[in-house]
Amino acid sequence: GQNIDQPTEMTATEGAIVQINCTYQTSGFNGLFWYQQHAGEAPTFLSYNVLDGLEEKGRFSSFLSRSKGYSYLLLKELQMKDSASYLCAVRDSNYQLIWGAGTKLIIKP
Amino acid sequence: DTAVSQTPKYLVTQMGNDKSIKCEQNLGHDTMYWYKQDSKKFLKIMFSYNNKELIINETVPNRFSPKSPDKAHLNLHINSLELGDSAVYFCASSSLEGELKKLFFGSGTQLSVL
Numbered sequence: 001g002q003n004i005d006q007p008t009e010m011t012a013t014e015g016a017i018v019q020i021n022c023t024y025q026t027s028g029f030n031g032l033f034w035y036q037q038h039a040g041e042a043p044t045f046l047s048y049n050v051l052d053g054l055e056e057k058g059r060f061s062s063f064l065s066r067s068k069g070y071s072y073l074l075l076k077e078l079q080m081k082d083s084a085s086y087l088c089a090v091r092d093s094n095y096q097l098i099w100g101a102g103t104k105l106i107i108k109p
Numbered sequence: 110d111t112a113v114s115q116t117p118k119y120l121v122t123q124m125g126n127d128k129s130i131k132c133e134q135n136l137g138h139d140t141m142y143w144y145k146q147d148s149k150k151f152l153k154i155m156f157s158y159n160n161k162e163l164i165i166n167e168t169v170p171n172r173f174s175p176k177s178p179d180k181a182h183l184n185l186h187i188n189s190l191e192l193g194d195s196a197v198y199f200c201a202s203s204s205l206e207g208e209l210k211k212l213f214f215g216s217g218t219q220l221s222v223l
Contacts (some may be wrong), residue, residue, distance in 0.1 A: 017136065029212065039197070042113075042199060042214035097212075100154040 002026045002056045003101045004100035006088050011106045012078055020073045020086050028093020034073045035087040037102065043087055046067050047073070075105075112136050115215035116201045122190055123223055127212055130185045130218045132200030141183035142212070143175060144199040152199070187220075195222045 003025045024032070035043035040106040049055055049064035049071060061074040073086055079089040085102040094097055115132040122128055134141060143155040156175045157164045163175065173190045187194060200215040 031141075031209075035212075042216050043212075044214070046209040048209055048211065074132075086150065095210075096154065102150045 002092060002098045004088055004090060004098055006086075006100045006103045009103070009104045009106065011108060012075075013036055014080060014107055014109050016078050017074065017076050017097045018078060018105065020075070020088075020105065022071045022073070022088030024069050024071070024088070024090045024098070024100075024102060026098055027048050027091045028089045029066060030091040030093065030095055032062075032064055032071050033089040033091070033097070034071075035089065037087060046086075078107050080107050080109070113200055113202055113213050113215040114182070115198075115218055117218060119218065119219050119221075120223065121221045124190055124192060126186070126190050127186070128190060128220075129187070129189045130198055132183050132185070132215055133190075134183055134200075134202040135181065135211060136202055136204070138202035138204045138213070140203050141177070141179070142201040142203075143183065143185050144201060144214075145215075146197045146199060148196070155185075155198075158201075190220075191221045192222050195220055 006022045033048050036045040036046050037043040047062040050063050052064055054061055054063045059076045064071045085104045088100040089097045089101040113134045129215045140159040142157045144152050145155055146152050154166050155169045158177055160180055174186045176184045198218045201212040203212050
């Protein structure tokens with residue numbers, strides 16, 4: 001079966017750095033997405049990786065290793081507004097998105 | 110200005126009723142989707158639809174049916190609602206162009222079946 005694993009919940013301090021990991025087992029691979037979802041709101045696109053390596057976008061970076069079936073989302077200079085769930089999703093060989101359950105990130109002052 | 114809009118935001122209803130959720134996108138996208146997000150926060154695809162093809166997740170009961178009057182709209186009809194249908198339903202759209210095809214989501218409809 002297809003599976004996306006990410007930690008259920010993480011806690012970090014304002015101003016610090018946090019890394020959210022995602023491991024996947026899917027039938028084929030056509031890209032990996034990270035979405036941010038604030039409580040009671042819709043998911044919004046953060047990043048996309050299809051080749052190995054690091055994609056940097058401001059305070060957020062996303063890394064991919066296809067051989068290891070692994071990605072992480074790195075958030076720097078954490079702000080209170082970063083408190084949200086972070087969803088990892090992989091597009092399989094049929095171009096269907098397989099979603100993880102999300103990691104709830106709690107930022108403390 | 111809203112890219113993907115869905116109504117209503119909240120829907121509370123009795124078991125056995127029939128209800129609809131409307132979705133509209135003004136992004137000119139080719140493909141629209143319905144997702145269900147359960148209490149464990151997993152997003153599960155229910156339907157994807159462009160003007161040529163409807164793809165149905167085989168696990169979705171046939172009480173659920175998408176209706177697309179035109180390219181910009183994909184409504185969700187639910188017949189004979191059951192308690193287990195309680196969840197948040199998200200409409201989304203994406204473009205067929207390019208490799209990225211990121212999803213734009215509506216704000217969600219929280220359905221509570223009593």
